[in-house]
Amino acid sequence: MARIPTFHGVFDACANLWDMSLGPGVADLTPAPSSIIDEGPQRTVHRYRPTTRARRHAPVLLVPPLAAPARCFDLRRGASLVQHLVALGYPTYLVDYGPIAFSDRQLGLEHWVDDVIPNAVEAVTEDAAGLPVQLVGWCLGGIMSVLAVAGNELPVGSVSLIASPFDFAKVRTMAPIRRLAELTGGRLVTGLYSALGGAPAPLVSLGFQLTALDKRVTKPLTIIRHINDRDLLAHIEAVDDYMAHMLAYPGRTFAQLYHRFFRINDLADGRVELSDRTIDIADVDVPALVVAGTNDVLAPAEAVLAAEELLTGTPVVRVERAPGGHLGVLTGRGARLATWRYLDEFLAANDVEQAALGQAAAEASGREAPAAVA
Numbered sequence: 089m090a091r092i093p094t095f096h097g098v099f100d101a102c103a104n105l106w107d108m109s110l111g112p113g114v115a116d117l118t119p120a121p122s123s124i125i126d127e128g129p130q131r132t133v134h135r136y137r138p139t140t141r142a143r144r145h146a147p148v149l150l151v152p153p154l155a156a157p158a159r160c161f162d163l164r165r166g167a168s169l170v171q172h173l174v175a176l177g178y179p180t181y182l183v184d185y186g187p188i189a190f191s192d193r194q195l196g197l198e199h200w201v202d203d204v205i206p207n208a209v210e211a212v213t214e215d216a217a218g219l220p221v222q223l224v225g226w227c228l229g230g231i232m233s234v235l236a237v238a239g240n241e242l243p244v245g246s247v248s249l250i251a252s253p254f255d256f257a258k259v260r261t262m263a264p265i266r267r268l269a270e271l272t273g274g275r276l277v278t279g280l281y282s283a284l285g286g287a288p289a290p291l292v293s294l295g296f297q298l299t300a301l302d303k304r305v306t307k308p309l310t311i312i313r314h315i316n317d318r319d320l321l322a323h324i325e326a327v328d329d330y331m332a333h334m335l336a337y338p339g340r341t342f343a344q345l346y347h348r349f350f351r352i353n354d355l356a357d358g359r360v361e362l363s364d365r366t367i368d369i370a371d372v373d374v375p376a377l378v379v380a381g382t383n384d385v386l387a388p389a390e391a392v393l394a395a396e397e398l399l400t401g402t403p404v405v406r407v408e409r410a411p412g413g414h415l416g417v418l419t420g421r422g423a424r425l426a427t428w429r430y431l432d433e434f435l436a437a438n439d440v441e442q443a444a445l446g447q448a449a450a451e452a453s454g455r456e457a458p459a460a461v462a
Contacts, residue, residue: 097120101315101316105116105315105403107452113353114182114318114321114322115164115321115322115323115326115329116164116165117153117164117165117326117329118165119159119162120136120137120168120171120174121133121136122134122136122137122182123137125212125215126207126208126211126215128203128204128207128366129199129204130192130195130200130204131183131184131185131188131203131204131207131208132184132185132186133181133183133184133212134181134182134183134184134215135180135212135215136170136174136180136181136182138174138177138179139175145177145178146178146216146219146220146221146245147180147181147213147215147216147219147221147222148173148178148179148180148181148221148222148223148224149181149182149183149208149209149222149223149224150181150183150225150228151183151205151208151223151224151225151230151232152182152183152184152185152225152226152227152228153190153226153227153228153229153232154185154188154200154228154335154337154338154341155334156334156335157236157333157334157335158182158183158184158185159330160226160415160418160419161182161224161226161419162182163326163327163330163415163419164323164326166319166321166322167419167421167423167424168419169224169418169419169423169428170182172424172428178182179215179216180183181212181215181221183204183205183208185200185204185335187335188335188336188337188338189336189341193338193339193340194338194340195338196338196341196343196344196362197235197344197345197362198342198362199341200236200341201232201236201240201362201367202239202240202362202363204272204350205232205233205303206236206240206242207219208342209236209242209243210242210243213243218243219245220243220245221243221244221245222244222245222246222248222438222439223237223246223247224247224248224431225247225249225250225251225252227250227251227252227253227386227414228252228345229252230247230248230249230250230251230252231249231252231355233247233249234247234249234252234369234372234395234399235362235367235369237372237374238366238368238369238370238372238425239362239367245374245375245438246374246375246376246435246438246440247374247375247376247377248431248435249376249377249378249392249395250379250417250418250427250431251379251380251381251384251386251387251392251417252392252395253386253387253391253392253393253394254355254358254392254394254395254398255356255390255391256349256353256355256387256391257353257356258386258388258390258391259386259391260385310324311324313447317386319421319444320421323420325423327415330415348360356394357398358370358398368399369399370398370399370400371401372399372402373401373402373403374400374402374403374438375400375402375403375404375406375434375437375438376395376402376404376405376406377408377429378392378393378395378396378399378405378406378407379408379409379417379427380392380393380407380409380410380417380429381409381410381411381412381413381414381416381417382409382412382417383411383412383413383416384412384413384414384417385413385414386413386414387414389409391406400416402433406430406434408426408427408430410422410426410427410430411426412427
């Protein structure tokens with residue numbers, strides 16, 4: 089039996105409808121306040137302003153993927169990983185690559201792995217009184233973080249990978265592209281990105297939207313059914329706005345991703361050739377967290393969890409599954425109870441400054457120090 093709407097329910101529905109159509113919208117997209125501490129080519133490092141009394145924590149550096157706006161970590165008020173980490177007292181930082189122009193078409197993965205991320209890490213650790221950095225990367229940001237740690241001597245204490253695929257043969261949505269590449273020898277896509285200087289932002293946005301075509305088709309019905317649920321409507325609005333502001337891939341980087349990752353699945357064995365050297369993921373020697381989304385079509389769980397077998401040099405690899413799609417597992421409405429909780433526990437367990445303080449206090453009192461200090 090259908091429920092009879094209450095007066096308050098009807099009022100809420102009318103208010104939501106007004107705000108969505110003629111008003112300011114229902115999502116608060118105000119970015120968390122931050123200050124710039126470092127800048128360089130394709131690199132702007134932000135430090136978010138604390139909202140609580142400063143605490144002694146190792147800093148957290150958020151690493152976004154290419155072609156996606158860096159505000160994936162700060163999607164909206166009420167669903168912001170930045171807001172969550174700052175509230176816990178972590179010195180929280182973000183590296184933002186900015187828009188990619190046609191003039192950037194010669195930039196390859198090496199630029200981000202050997203320049204952008206390492207320089208961002210150095211800037212953060214210097215700003216945070218020399219404490220080692222805990223990296224948190226989403227999607228390609230996680231892959232680039234791992235490659236940066238494996239290929240460079242960096243003051244990094246841990247690395248967290250959220251929805252980062254390492255075995256592209258298990259990405260089913262890429263199967264038609266891989267098959268087309270086999271039939272054409274990769275020439276069709278190569279000619280396209282060569283002519284365009286990469287993957288333009290409109291094509292990137294369209295590609296992401298097509299991966300969730302079923303949700304886009306049923307979105308009007310979802311809105312009608314949940315017109316009283318302002319939080320759900322706000323999240324839909326925020327995701328739509330995010331998808332509408334995707335960025336471009338530089339040509340050389342896109343070529344590397346297409347030929348090495350998509351076509352021949354080069355990352356699956358844990359070794360990647362960049363410039364004149366080979367980076368081996370097994371050289372990562374800090375604790376790692378791997379989180380896969382159970383409903384992720386862009387980075388299926390089996391493609392993400394393949395990282396566990398590659399990270400053989402880490403002292404510990406924590407592997408978790410969490411509900412949500414590709415963006416949802418990072419910052420969806422259910423992320424707070426799953427992904428964020430796993431991340432909280434992992435960051436606390438590897439917060440070396442807190443562990444050092446606990447050890448010093450324990451030694452002073454003659455007690456045994458705990459294994460991890462939150």
